[in-house]
Amino acid sequence: MSDTDSLPERKRGSGVKMVYDLLRDEILDLRIAPGSPVDEVQLAERFKMSRTPIREALVRLAGEGLIETLPNRSTMVSNIDFLNLNTLFDALVLMYRVTTRLAAQSHRPEDLPIIRGFHEDYAAAVAARDTLAMIATNVAFHAAIAEAGRNPYFTGLFRRLLDEARRILRLYYQSYEEQFPQRFVDEHAEIIAAIEARDVEAADRLGKAHAEQIVAQVQKLFSRNDRLDIAL
Amino acid sequence: MSDTDSLPERKRGSGVKMVYDLLRDEILDLRIAPGSPVDEVQLAERFKMSRTPIREALVRLAGEGLIETLPNRSTMVSNIDFLNLNTLFDALVLMYRVTTRLAAQSHRPEDLPIIRGFHEDYAAAVAARDTLAMIATNVAFHAAIAEAGRNPYFTGLFRRLLDEARRILRLYYQSYEEQFPQRFVDEHAEIIAAIEARDVEAADRLGKAHAEQIVAQVQKLFSRNDRLDIAL
DNA sequence: TGTATTTTTCTTGTCGACAAATAAAATACA
DNA sequence: TGTATTTTATTTGTCGACAAGAAAAATACA
Numbered sequence: 001m002s003d004t005d006s007l008p009e010r011k012r013g014s015g016v017k018m019v020y021d022l023l024r025d026e027i028l029d030l031r032i033a034p035g036s037p038v039d040e041v042q043l044a045e046r047f048k049m050s051r052t053p054i055r056e057a058l059v060r061l062a063g064e065g066l067i068e069t070l071p072n073r074s075t076m077v078s079n080i081d082f083l084n085l086n087t088l089f090d091a092l093v094l095m096y097r098v099t100t101r102l103a104a105q106s107h108r109p110e111d112l113p114i115i116r117g118f119h120e121d122y123a124a125a126v127a128a129r130d131t132l133a134m135i136a137t138n139v140a141f142h143a144a145i146a147e148a149g150r151n152p153y154f155t156g157l158f159r160r161l162l163d164e165a166r167r168i169l170r171l172y173y174q175s176y177e178e179q180f181p182q183r184f185v186d187e188h189a190e191i192i193a194a195i196e197a198r199d200v201e202a203a204d205r206l207g208k209a210h211a212e213q214i215v216a217q218v219q220k221l222f223s224r225n226d227r228l229d230i231a232l
Numbered sequence: 233m234s235d236t237d238s239l240p241e242r243k244r245g246s247g248v249k250m251v252y253d254l255l256r257d258e259i260l261d262l263r264i265a266p267g268s269p270v271d272e273v274q275l276a277e278r279f280k281m282s283r284t285p286i287r288e289a290l291v292r293l294a295g296e297g298l299i300e301t302l303p304n305r306s307t308m309v310s311n312i313d314f315l316n317l318n319t320l321f322d323a324l325v326l327m328y329r330v331t332t333r334l335a336a337q338s339h340r341p342e343d344l345p346i347i348r349g350f351h352e353d354y355a356a357a358v359a360a361r362d363t364l365a366m367i368a369t370n371v372a373f374h375a376a377i378a379e380a381g382r383n384p385y386f387t388g389l390f391r392r393l394l395d396e397a398r399r400i401l402r403l404y405y406q407s408y409e410e411q412f413p414q415r416f417v418d419e420h421a422e423i424i425a426a427i428e429a430r431d432v433e434a435a436d437r438l439g440k441a442h443a444e445q446i447v448a449q450v451q452k453l454f455s456r457n458d459r460l461d462i463a464l
Numbered sequence: 465t466g467t468a469t470t471t472t473t474c475t476t477g478t479c480g481a482c483a484a485a486t487a488a489a490a491t492a493c494a
Numbered sequence: 495t496g497t498a499t500t501t502t503a504t505t506t507g508t509c510g511a512c513a514a515g516a517a518a519a520a521t522a523c524a
Contacts, residue, residue, distance in 0.1 A: 012304065012483095012484060012485065012506085012507060012508085013303045013304060013485095013506090013507070015507090015508085016507090039475080040475075040476070041474095041475080041476095049508075049509085050508055050509045050510070051476090051509085051510090052284070052507080052508055052509070053507080053508070053509095055288070055476090055477090056287070056288070056291055056507095059288055059291050059292060059295075060291060060295055063291075063292055063295035063296070064295070069476095070476095070516095071245045071476085071477095071515090071516095072244065072245060072475080072476060072477075072514075072515045072516060073475070073476075073515080073516060073517075074475070074476090075475090075476085084384070087382065087383040087384060087385060087386075088385065090383060091383060091385035091386060094330065098326065150319065151319040151322060151323060152316070152319060153319060153320065153323035153389065153392070153393060154319075154323060156389075157385065157388075157389045160385070161385060244476090244477060244478085244513095244514060244515070245476090245477070245515095247477090247478085248477090271505080272505075272506075273504095273505080273506095281478080281479090282478055282479045282480070283479085283480090283506095284477080284478055284479070285477080285478070285479095287506095287507090288477095301506090302486095303485090303486095303506085303507095304484080304485045304486060304505080304506055304507075305485080305486060305487075305505075305506075306487095306505075306506090307505095307506085
């Protein structure tokens with residue numbers, strides 16, 4: 001694989017961030033399977049740098065729970081905890097509500113163009129049936145709404161939840177290729193309208209409904225898979 | 233200062249955790265002032281180890297927002313963001329509600345003795361007028377309730393919020409030494425009762441009231457200080 | 465042939481040293 | 495004396511090497 005086959009001229013502090021961002025994306029897009037071993041020397045060779053900056057990137061990833069470190073022994077990509085998916089869904093629904101509500105309450109005029117921009121990106125991805133782009137732009141859309149709510153603690157947790165959900169959605173879209181996401185586009189438009197009108201209650205309600213609908217779809221899929229697994 | 237004047241025999245992976253825990257406590261108890269510079273070589277000398285494990289501990293602390301690093305330049309203890317305290321309070325109130333509610337909903341019998349234990353520790357700290365112990369045991373009490381709710385995403389955010397609040401409460405108790413915490417002890421007892429009775433609505437209501445009361449007190453103090461600052 | 469023990473291997477954890485980047489100090493110049 | 499430029503100093507970022515720990519492999523022994 002020709003990853004970093006560009007100029008070996010790297011700036012001083014940039015290596016860590018690069019490794020961090022790249023590994024993070026690969027993990028969240030399921031390009032690296034959960035449970036896969038993460039080898040420091042291998043990464044050092046791949047990125048053509050010493051183990052030290054690699055290690056720092058791994059420590060950061062471990063801090064976000066994306067990888068797990070066994071003391072003195074291997075490091076691996078965190079598994080998806082299917083048994084506790086409901087806790088993830090609970091947290092997601094609440095954060096959808098809270099961030100949308102806060103955005104309606106305290107957004108500024110300059111926030112709306114940004115949100116609309118991601119909304120259009122998402123619509124374009126749906127039209128193009130580009131699954132990875134759909135997932136990424138959907139996350140960006142809701143993250144932008146959260147930013148407009150201006151509570152860093154909520155946006156921080158929400159981002160993390162959306163990241164974790166990114167892996168699940170990746171599985172979801174791998175299994176089923178349905179055309180329903182158009183519905184999500186419409187719901188997004190409604191949410192924007194509620195935020196713009198500063199209708200806090202409507203924003204809350206729409207955010208909740210939007211989240212619960214996605215969760216229900218995913219749960220339906222996984223229960224189907226569960227039954228399949230048992231049947232085999 | 234004779235910090236680590238014990239045996240130089242350290243186990244292999246223990247250094248990082250030790251430095252991390254110690255620095256974290258010092259920061260949260262305001263033993264290191266916000267804005268203070270954090271020097272790697274100094275810490276390396278103090279803990280008698282190389283800069284590498286120190287660095288790893290600092291990366292973890294930075295990941296939690298407890299320290300801030302300027303690229304290629306100094307590292308310092310994060311300042312308390314007084315201008316955005318309301319976002320912290322908003323998040324805290326919501327998490328008090330959610331964790332108490334969830335605890336009432338899905339706690340197990342073995343959780344209650346743990347919660348009661350911290351409740352008694354807190355009562356003892358109040359009786360002894362030990363400010364630092366009061367803050368620490370109060371955090372432990374609510375963290376235990378959150379654990380009983382069994383949603384790792386909520387407990388994670390809640391712990392972080394309580395940590396940040398620890399620094400503020402430290403300021404609070406430095407300024408005013410009032411005897412009202414007995415009221416908190418009583419409220420804690422009510423909360424435990426609601427959880428035990430699995431009364432979800434009552435737990436929610438009590439958690440919210442408890443949080444809002446603390447927030448109101450702290451806000452009153454800071455608004456007083458603000459006026460004082462302006463007057464000077 | 466099966467089990468206990470030793471040896472090997474592989475990965476991580478730690479170290480000391482050097483290079484780069486920035487701020488502070490010193491110097492030159494008007 | 496005030497400002498621009500060079501030099502020094504200090505702190506971080508990166509490197510290569512070595513040691514420790516744990517699993518796997520190999521060996522010894524019954």
